[in-house]
Amino acid sequence: MCLNLFNQKAKAWDKKPNRLVLAEKFAKCIRQSVVKQGFSTAFEYGCGTGNVSLYLQDCFDKVVLADSSIGMIDEAQRKIEAQNIQHFYPKLLDLEKEDYPYSFDAIYTLMTLHHVKDVSYVIRKLSKMLNLGGMLFIGDLVPEDGDFHSYPENQEVHYGFNKSFIDDLFKQNNLKTIKYHVFHEITKEHTGISKVYPIFTANAIKIQ
Ligand SMILES: C[S@@+](CC[C@H](N)C(=O)[O-])C[C@H]1O[C@@H](n2cnc3c(N)ncnc32)[C@H](O)[C@@H]1O
Numbered sequence: 051m052c053l054n055l056f057n058q059k060a061k062a063w064d065k066k067p068n069r070l071v072l073a074e075k076f077a078k079c080i081r082q083s084v085v086k087q088g089f090s091t092a093f094e095y096g097c098g099t100g101n102v103s104l105y106l107q108d109c110f111d112k113v114v115l116a117d118s119s120i121g122m123i124d125e126a127q128r129k130i131e132a133q134n135i136q137h138f139y140p141k142l143l144d145l146e147k148e149d150y151p152y153s154f155d156a157i158y159t160l161m162t163l164h165h166v167k168d169v170s171y172v173i174r175k176l177s178k179m180l181n182l183g184g185m186l187f188i189g190d191l192v193p194e195d196g197d198f199h200s201y202p203e204n205q206e207v208h209y210g211f212n213k214s215f216i217d218d219l220f221k222q223n224n225l226k227t228i229k230y231h232v233f234h235e236i237t238k239e240h241t242g243i244s245k246v247y248p249i250f251t252a253n254a255i256k257i258q
Pocket residue numbers: 056069073095096097098099101116117118119122143144145146159160161162165166167
């Protein structure tokens with residue numbers, strides 16, 4: 051989806067309750083590991099309006115919320131100020147175009163990688179931004195046949211990622227897979243017929 055569309059959609063993003071449910075369930079998948087590991091810093095890539103990080107706000111001392119859409123970053127900033135959260139730092143950033151020279155204990159990204167052109171390149175950068183022993187968490191579409199996004203948006207996205215693709219990406223980037231499992235389903239209506247799209251979470255630990 052082009053940047054303009056995310057800018058246009060940002061203000062109404064949270065009006066769809068299923069987006070909040072997905073973010074909350076993804077945050078639940080992350081919470082147990084980050085608390086157990088005692089992580090203190092986190093980076094969210096493709097934060098949108100910040101929902102995942104907001105659900106995890108008690109888990110970290112510092113969270114950078116990054117997104118390439120200024121509309122999304124403005125919405126995240128507005129919510130951070132409204133809740134008077136002092137340890138969240140919104141950042142306009144596209145790792146396909148620039149670097150971010152800081153490192154973190156935990157990195158998470160929800161429903162963003164399928165919008166990124168060069169997924170391997172971005173995973174390489176995210177892995178470099180992880181501290182040794184840190185963890186990467188991905189939430190995204192299981193492979194689908196291309197109608198999750200409607201035409202012409204679907205011409206610019208990936209149609210999901212399977213476990214072996216994710217395992218290979220992790221292996222190539224000094225990340226050891228901990229798990230890949232389906233944790234949610236999104237249902238959409240197409241001309242009166244409901245179709246279910248499973249969403250996976252995969253996580254990995256930085257080993258070198
Ligand atoms: C489907 S939305 C998901 C937003 C949020 N993670 C959520 O689940 O509500 C995808 C987000 O990724 C952002 N995005 C897309 N391509 C990006 C890129 N190359 N770098 C950073 N953010 C990107 C978009 O601006 C958008 O906010």
